[in-house]
Amino acid sequence: MSDRRTLQIKQISAHPGPIPGEGVQRDLEVCKLVDTTTCIGCKACEVACVEWNDMPFTPTTFDNTYQTMPETAWSFWNLIKFNEHQREDGTIQWLMRKDQCMHCADPGCLRACPADGAIVQYSNGIVDFNQENCIGCEFCVSGCPFNIPKFNPTTKKVYKCTLCSDRVGQGLEPACIKACPTGCLKFGSKDDMKFIAEERAQQLREHFGYANAGVYDPASIGGTHVIYVLHDATRPELYGGLPKDPQIPWSYTVWKWLAKPVLGTLALFGLLGVCLHYVTVGPRKSQPEPPPRKER
Amino acid sequence: MTNGWIDIKNTDMMLIMGGNPAENHPCGFKWPIEAKLNRNAKMIVVDPRLTRTAAIADLYLQIRAGADIAFLGGLINYAIQNNRIAHDYLVNFTNAAFLIKEGFKLPEDGLYSGFDSEKKTYDKATWNYEEGGDLTGKAVAAMAAAGAAAHKAHTSDTGGGQGHQAASRMGAKGSAGTPPPPMLPPKVAYDLSLHHPRCVFQLLKQQYSRYTPEMVERITGIPQDQFLKAADMFTSIRKDGDMKQVATIIYAVGWTQHSFGTQIIRTAAMLQLLLGNVGRAGGGVNALRGHSNIQGATDMAGIFEILPGYLKMPTPADTDFAAYLKRITPTASKPTQWDSFNYWSNTPKFAVSFLKAMYGPAATKQNDWAFHYLPKIDRNYSWVNIWNDMYEGKVKGLFAFGMNGVMIGPDSQKNIDALKKADWLVVCEIYPDETSEFWKAPGISPDEMKKIATTVYRLPGAGFAEKDGTFVNSARWLQWKNVALPPPGQAKVDQEILATIFLKVRGLYQKEGGKFPDPILNLSWAYTDRKNPSLSEVAKEINGKALADITDPKTNQTYKAGQQLPGFAALKDDGTTMSGNWLYCGSWTEAGAMIQRRGTEDPSGLGVYPNWAWSWPMNRRVMYNRASCDLDGKPWDDSRPQVWWDEAKQSWVGNDVPDFKPDSNPKDHMGPFIMNPEGVGRLFVPLGAMADGPFPEYYEPIESPIANPLHPNQNNNPVVKKYKTDMDKYGSVDQGYNVICTTYRLTEHYHYWTKNNPMNVQLVPEPFVEIPVELADKLTVRGGDKIKVTSARSTYIAKAMVTRRIRPMKIDGKDTFQIGIPIHWGFRGIAEDEDKTAKTLANQLTPTVIDPNAFTPEFKGFLVKVEKA
C-alpha cells in the first residue's frame, strides 16, 4: 500500500547521527481537526481510543463533572474536557474540547527525551512513543506544554496518543475520527484541515455571532498536527486549560543541546587539569624527600 | 418522525425541545450539525437544563419542566399576531377554514364544552365540524348568530344534532340506551377567507391569544425578552410570507412523559402546520425514538390498544367483524369541492390480510376471518395499569422480556410491592437485573424475603449483537442486521424461547382442551424450524404474500399464489392476501429483502437514499410530501424539490416516493394528509381522537409549584385520573416539596444495563443529581457531597453535581429551583455491587399518573425536596 510511506521517520529523540532513510521521499503532513463548536462531548472518541489501543479500564470516581477523569491517563489518551464558562452577559457556555496529544511540529517531549529512539517524529507530523526504548525518566512529561505523556508505574514507561500511527500507516484514519458521530473530528492533510478550519471559523464569525472564532494552531511550537476551531480563539485557556502560547521549557532546548555538552566538557577539564598539574607542577611528596639516588 | 434523521440536514431552523438528541442520539445529531455547517441553520434549544444539545445551540432558553404547551402556544400566538404564517398552506392543506359546530366552547376556565366532572371525561359531540358548504364571505351574518348560539352550547342535544352522520350499527347495538357516537360530517362547512368566528383559524387565534409573552413568562419562567427573541428567530422563516425556508421541530420523551404529553406534541404539530413546515424537506415534527427499535415495537403493536399497523384493537362492543370494521374505517369528511383520499378507507383490506397472517386457513369468510380469535380489550391495559392491577392483585404473572419493569417505574417501589403479590415472574435478560431480583431490593429484611411467594424464572436471553432481525429507526427505516457472534452458554435468541413456550402451551391445549383453545390451536406457525423460527421467514410473513393468483386491476399485474406482495396496494379483503402488518408490506418482495439493501446513491442530494434499507410507508422518506408543493403541484422551494406534479405524465413524480394518490391532478384539490378523512392537516382535532381537548390547553403537571395562571381553579389536565392505592401519593408545595425535578438519560449509559459494563462505568462511574449552584449554596452542599432527594413517594440519595447549567427560575413570580436526575442506577450493577451507591432508584420518586391519550407516565416535572444527606 502506497500509504505506508506516511510513516517516514523525521526526528528521533536523543539520536546522534543521521536519521535512516531521511529525505528519500516527500510526504504530506497529516492533521486532525477538532471543531469544538460542533463537539457534543459524547465520548465516542474516548471509547474508540480505549478499544483500538486495547487499553485496560481505568477506575474513575465522580468529580462534579461530566468529564471522565481530571486529565488523560497512561491508559486513557483521549479525554473530552468539559468546562462551564459564564459569559459577561451571565449566560452559560458549556465548552467541550477533546484533549489528546497535539503532535507538535516542535515536540517538547522529543526534545526532552534522553533515550535514543524512545520518541520519533514521522515526516507526516505524527509524534510517536516507542516504549521499547523508553527509560521512564518522565522528562517528556515536563517537556510537554499540554500535559499529555503519562507514566505507567507498572511498566515504568510513558504512554500517549499515537494519532493511531498504526492505522494511519495503513491508510486509515485514527480511531477517534472513525468513531466521531457528528463529524466534529476530521482527518486529512494539514493544508486541507487548516483550510476547512479557517472556513468554519469565518462562518462562525459571519453567521453565528462568534466575533472571536478562530483556529488554534500555536506558532510558538511550530504549529500542531491537531488543530482546534474555537468559539473564542483569544481565550483558549477556557477550554480546560489549553495554553494560549505553549512553550517548551528553555532547559530542554538550551540546556540539553548546548549547555550540557559544553558544561560536561568543562567538567572533564578537571581530569585534564590534574594531568597537566602532574606534568607541569608535579606531585607533592611527604617531606623530607630522600635525595635522588646518584648513578654510580 | 414525519421526516427522517438525514433530512434534518435540509432545514433552516431547528427547535429542539423535550429532547436532548446530542445526549441520547449522538449519531443522528450529525444531521442538525450538517444543517448548521452547510445551510447556516439556526438551532433553538428549550430545556430545563443546559444540555449537551444546548451547548451547541444558537439560542438556549431554560424552561420549567412541563411548561412546554405554554411556550409553544406562545409561539403560535406570536406567529399569528405577526402574520408569520403560511397562508396558502393553511387554507388549503389544513382544516383552518373548516367551521366548528355551534356550542363548542374554548377553555377560558380550563374546560372545553362537554365536560362531565363526575366521570372526568368529555362528551365530545361539539368538538366537530359544522355540516354545510362554502361560507366564504358570509362571516358577518354568522357572527350575529354566534352570540345567541354560545349559550346553547352546554345544553344542546349532543346525540343527534345537525352535522352528525347517521348512527353506526355498532353503536346502536353495542350500547343500547346511550346515544349513538357522533361521526364526522361528509360535507364540511368552510370559510376560505378564515374570517368566520367559528372557523378553526379564528378559534385557534382566540385560544392562543391568551398565551401572551407575559403569560409565557409566568408559566415557563422564560423572561419575555428571551421568549420574544426565540419566537422571532423561529418564525423568521415565514417573514413576509416567504415559503422558501423551512423549520423543523425535534422532540423526544421530554414531551411525551407528561400528563398532557400528547397535547404538547399536538401543539408542535399545529405550529408546524401554521408555518407550512409539514411534508417538506427539512421540516416536520420529528420524534426521536429512545431505543434502537422502539419505532418497530410501536408499528408491531407494542401498545395494548392497537394491532400491527395501527389497526385499532377490537372491543367487546365489536360484536362481529363488520361492526368492528364499521367502527374503525373512517369515511371522508371534507368540503364538497375538495377531494380526500382517506387512505384508512382501505382498513378492511389490512384487517383481513392481518387475520389471514395470524390464523392462515383457519380464517375464512364464514367465521368472520377468525375475528373472534382476537382478544377484545375491555379496559386500559397500559403500562402503569398493568402494575396497578398487579398491585391490586388482579394480575398474577408477568413476562418481562428485554425490559426492567422495576427500574422503569413510575413509582418503582409500587412496582416492587406489586411483584411481591404476583404468583410468578418470568424475566428474560442478559444480566441479573432489578426486576428479577426485586425480592432483594434494599429495605427488604431476610424475614420479609422469606414471605415473598413469587416464583421467579430467569431465562438467559441474547444481546442485540447476538441476534439478527430488524431495527426500525426513528426515520421509519426497517434495517436488517446480522448476527455478530452467537449467544454465549445457554443463552438463546428470543424467538427460540418464545417458540418453545408457545409450542408447549399449544401442546397443553391440545391435550387438555380448555375454555377457548381455537386461537392457540389455529395460530399460523408455518416456519421451517418451528422451535426456532428464522426471522427472515417472520419478516417475509409480515410483508405478506398472495394466497391465490390475484391481478391488480390498475397495473394489470398478476401475483401468483405464494408470491411475496410488492406493497399494501395489492392487499385484498377477500382472503386472497395475507400480511402481518400492512405498513411493512413492500419490505420483503419477490425482488428480495428491501430491508437488507445498502445502496448509497442519493441522486437528489436531499439525503433521500432511496436504495438504503426500506422505510414505511412504501419507502417514502418524508411523509405527507405532497405538502412540499403549492396548490399547483410545484415545490414551494425549487432548490429542495421532493415531489411534483408532472403535467405530461399526468402523475406525481419526484426524488422521493410521492405520499399521495399518484394520479390525482392538483386541480382536484385532494388534501395532502391522506391518512385523515379530511385530507388536510388537523389544527383542530374533531371528536374523540384526543381525550383532553381539540386544541391543546396548558395544564400544570400533577405536582406543580404554582396554581395554573391561566385558570387557577382548573390546575391539572381535567381528564387525568389519579391512582387510588395506598402507594399513590402526590406531593405539593405546602408539604414542603418545593423543587421541580426531572429525569433523563446520559450518553454514557444505555438505560439500566450498561451499569454492568466496565467501559460505560468508567465513563460515568456513579449516580448523581444535578443541582444549581444557588441551591447548593443554600444547602451548604459542595460538588460530590451526598444529597437526599425526597418526593411524596420515596427517597433518592446520590452525590450532587453542582452546576451553573441549571439556573434558579422565577415561576409566576416565585423563586423556584429545578434539579435533574439521570435514571441509570439501581441496586444491581458494577458500582452497586461494590457498594459505591446508595442503591436507590430514580423512579422511586416519580408519580403514578399518565397521559390520557398515550398513557405515558409523568416522569418529568414532579416535586421533591432536597436535603444534605
Next chain:
Amino acid sequence: MGTAVDRFDDKARGLFDRIGTNDVYQGELLRHRPYTRFLHWMVALFFFLALFSGFGIYLPWLFRWFTPIFGGGALARSMHPWFGVGFCFFFGLQVLNWLEPMLWSKADTEWIRGLKNHVLKPEKLEPTETGFFNAGQKVQFWEITIGSVVFLITGIILWIGAGTFGRITVAVSYVLHDISALVMLFGIFIHMYLSTFGQPGTFHSMTRGSVAESWAWTFHPSWYKQVTGRDPRQAHEEARRQMETGRR
C-alpha cells in the same frame, strides 16, 4: 542534639573498630578509622553507580555506552534514584562523622587566599596551621554536602514527576540536578588525583587507615602536633637531618 550525634558516631565508630582492623606500622599514624573508611568507600561506590547510570540519562550519546552496564535504559533509570539515595545516605553519615574536623577556621580562609600558590607553586610544607583537613578538602566536603542536598531535593522532584510538582519545577530541577553532578564530577578528578598521584602516600589512609608520620607533618602539621605532641616543623627538621646524616 549535638550530643546525640556524638553518641551515635561513637557507637558506630566503636562497632566498626571491633569489626575492622588498622594496619599501622612503625613510623605511621592512624588517620582514618574503619568506620570512616567504610563510609568513604560506600559513598564512592554509590557515587560512581549514580554517576554512570546518570551518564546515560544525562547525555544521549553516552546513553549507549553506559546504560548497558545497568541492563538497559529503563533499569538504569529506575536504579539511578536508588543509587542516589545510597549516596546521600552514606554521605549523610559521613557528614555527621566529619562534622567537627570539617568546621571552617580563620586559617582556612587564609589558606584559600593562597590557593593559587598552593596549586601552582606549592610550598614543600603545608602551613603549620593546617589541621586534620586542609581548606581545600573542606571546600570539597561542603560542596558535596550542599550538592547532595540539591541532588536529594531535585532528585525527588524528578523521581515523583511533573504530575505532582508541575512541569516548570521539574524542568528547573533537571538543570540543578545536572549542575550539581557536573560540579561534583569536576571535584572528583581533583580528589582522586590528590589522593593518589598528586600526593603519594595518601591513598593507604583510606585502605589500611594509616599515613606516614612524614606525610602527616608535611601535609597536616597541626594534626601531627595534635596526635603526637611533637612540633611538626621540628620533627621534619630532625628527619631531614637524620636523612642527611644517614646518607653520610
